[in-house]
Amino acid sequence: MALTGDLSTFSFVDIFQILARDKRSGILLVEWQDMTVAYYVKEGEIVFARPVDRVFRVYAERDFDNLIEKLRISKKNLPKTIERFLITKLGSKEGVFSFTPGFIRYNSDIPVDYPIEKLIMIASRTLTPEEVERKISDELLTFEKSQDYMEKIRKAELTRDEEKVLMLVDGEKSVMDIRRTSGLDNLTVDRTLYGLLALSAIKRKKREKRHKPSITLELLAKIIERIKEL
Amino acid sequence: MKPIRKIKIVVAGPFAAGKTQFINTVSEIKTVKTERKTQAIAEKNVKDYTTVAMDFGKIRIDDEHELYLFGTPGQSRFDFMWEILGEGALGIIILVDSTDPSTFHEARRIINFFQSRFPVPMVVGANKQDLPNAWSPEDVRTALDIDEEEGIPVLGVSAIDKESVKNTLLTLLNIIREELLH
Numbered sequence: 001m002a003l004t005g006d007l008s009t010f011s012f013v014d015i016f017q018i019l020a021r022d023k024r025s026g027i028l029l030v031e032w033q034d035m036t037v038a039y040y041v042k043e044g045e046i047v048f049a050r051p052v053d054r055v056f057r058v059y060a061e062r063d064f065d066n067l068i069e070k071l072r073i074s075k076k077n078l079p080k081t082i083e084r085f086l087i088t089k090l091g092s093k094e095g096v097f098s099f100t101p102g103f104i105r106y107n108s109d110i111p112v113d114y115p116i117e118k119l120i121m122i123a124s125r126t127l128t129p130e131e132v133e134r135k136i137s138d139e140l141l142t143f144e145k146s147q148d149y150m151e152k153i154r155k156a157e158l159t160r161d162e163e164k165v166l167m168l169v170d171g172e173k174s175v176m177d178i179r180r181t182s183g184l185d186n187l188t189v190d191r192t193l194y195g196l197l198a199l200s201a202i203k204r205k206k207r208e209k210r211h212k213p214s215i216t217l218e219l220l221a222k223i224i225e226r227i228k229e230l
Numbered sequence: 231m232k233p234i235r236k237i238k239i240v241v242a243g244p245f246a247a248g249k250t251q252f253i254n255t256v257s258e259i260k261t262v263k264t265e266r267k268t269q270a271i272a273e274k275n276v277k278d279y280t281t282v283a284m285d286f287g288k289i290r291i292d293d294e295h296e297l298y299l300f301g302t303p304g305q306s307r308f309d310f311m312w313e314i315l316g317e318g319a320l321g322i323i324i325l326v327d328s329t330d331p332s333t334f335h336e337a338r339r340i341i342n343f344f345q346s347r348f349p350v351p352m353v354v355g356a357n358k359q360d361l362p363n364a365w366s367p368e369d370v371r372t373a374l375d376i377d378e379e380e381g382i383p384v385l386g387v388s389a390i391d392k393e394s395v396k397n398t399l400l401t402l403l404n405i406i407r408e409e410l411l412h
Contacts, residue, residue: 002329002363009332014373021372134335135375138342203377204342211349213320213406215237219295220410223237224403226291227396230256 003099011131012090012123015097017198020044020116026101027058032092037085040064040104046119047110048078049085064106079113086119091126115155117199121162124195132190135197136175142205143193144171152201158192165192171205235295239402240315242302242340243325244333248357249301250285252325252389256396257287257299309343316348321402325389326374328356328364334373341374341382351405355387355398381405 003018007030015028023044030037038058040048048068052058061067068075145166146152158166161184168178179189196202213220241249285301300315316322322344326337337354344352356370365373371384383401388394 003365003369004363005331010334010373014331018369018372022368135338137339141342197375203379204375206377206379213350213409214318215320215406215410217407217410219237219291220403220407222295223291223297224400224407226289226297227256227399227403230289230392230396 003101005097007095007097008093010097011093011127013120013127013195013198015099016116016120016123019046019099020120020199024099024101025104025106026099027103028097028099029055029058030089030095030097031055032089032095037089039086041099042106042110044116045110045112046082046086046114046116047106047112048073049081051085059103062103062105064104064110065108067104075111078110082114087114087122090123093128093131117152117154117156120198121156121158121195124191124198127191127194129187129190132187132194135194136190139176139179140174142171142174143169143197143202144205145169145202146200149201152199153196156195156199156201161188162192162195165189166196166201169193169196169202232294234293237291237295237297238300238319239297239399240300240302240319240322240344241325242312242315242322242344243355243357244327244336244340246330247325247327247333247337248389249325252323252355252357252387252395252398253285253287253299253301255389255392256289256399258290259288312340312343313347316344319348319350321351321353321406322348323353323355323398323402325355325357325387326370327358328367328370328386329358329361331365331373334370338374341376345380351402351409352382353398353402353405354382354384355389356384357387357389359386359394360388360390 019028019041025042028039028041030039035051036055038050038052039046040050061070153166164182164184165178168181173181175193179186182189193202241252243249287299289297291297302312302315324337324341327333341352354374354376356365356367358364367384367386376382376384385398385401387398
């Protein structure tokens with residue numbers, strides 16, 4: 001199934017969130033104006049970044065160990081490619097991305113110096129006010145910590161400011177309350193909430209019980225039958 | 231002659247999500263449209279006409295009841311209509327164009343709007359699944375940050391396919407049924 005889009009409307013934080021959720025493997029291709037980079041993803045972790053002059057080259061080798069051998073890159077140097085071709089590009093907002101699941105085979109362990117949780121938080125620090133507004137759209141929104149939030153943030157390497165924001169998320173305080181109580185600037189608070197949301201360390205607070213539907217069971221059964229007949 | 235009781239389901243979603251088509255596919259009347267020519271260049275690139283007030287379609291249930299499907303305008307400048315159309319709705323269907331991730335954040339904003347004002351059963355239809363570059367319903371769910379606890383199913387839909395539209399409606403109606411039983 002396709003996973004394509006534009007960085008101007010779907011940020012790296014959003015992309016990483018999707019990759020992390022199901023611990024996917026495959027190749028994420030990002031085409032900027034100045035370069036095209038293939039990111040190799042193993043079980044939700046980005047393990048290698050490789051600029052390519054032609055897209056088809058990405059699909060010329062299916063075995064990861066063979067690939068890095070051909071490119072003469074040792075496993076211990078793989079994280080350096082992430083630093084050079086991913087982390088420095090996280091602030092770039094103009095480009096198109098596509099993720100091809102599967103394709104590449106990983107037959108051995110690969111070091112992960114930049115866990116996806118850490119990348120999500122690094123990327124969230126580059127979000128613009130317009131980007132954070134997409135999810136932190138209302139200062140009355142209330143978040144609560146997920147049950148396993150400690151596990152989610154273990155690899156995220158939060159800054160002290162981000163930890164402060166996380167501690168203030170309690171299912172009671174609104175975004176406005178957190179902004180005020182933390183003493184931090186609004187953008188830092190909003191970026192942190194956006195990143196924590198992508199990590200699934202926090203979630204929107206569940207609404208109170210829904211209204212009881214104003215219809216009888218008998219009438220509802222009639223509607224269901226009628227729809228089936230259409 | 232007894233007055234006919236109108237039962238309302240709202241079909242909401244971002245611009246060009248396929249709301250009018252969705253209603254058209256199952257409506258027994260020709261959908262009543264309030265379309266105008268699109269103005270903004272970005273919108274004109276997507277479609278020539280867009281809903282500005284509402285669309286509605288109708289399904290007759292029996293001599294005393296009719297099910298109305300109300301489609302909201304997708305552009306945020308008409309969001310005052312969401313408030314009006316949401317009032318008294320039995321349930322809400324949020325349609326999302328699965329091929330256009332640039333609209334996913336807007337879809338989440340619409341979900342938040344209806345959740346806060348009209349806490350009634352809701353389903354999300356990941357529409358245009360018939361197109362080759364459609365995101366899967368599971369990916370749309372993640373992109374929309376829909377938590378399991380929210381109780382909002384995300385279904386693959388093709389608004390041009392009657393069975394697909396029926397399945398979406400039946401999923402919503404079955405959630406309503408469950409809520410009545412518990």
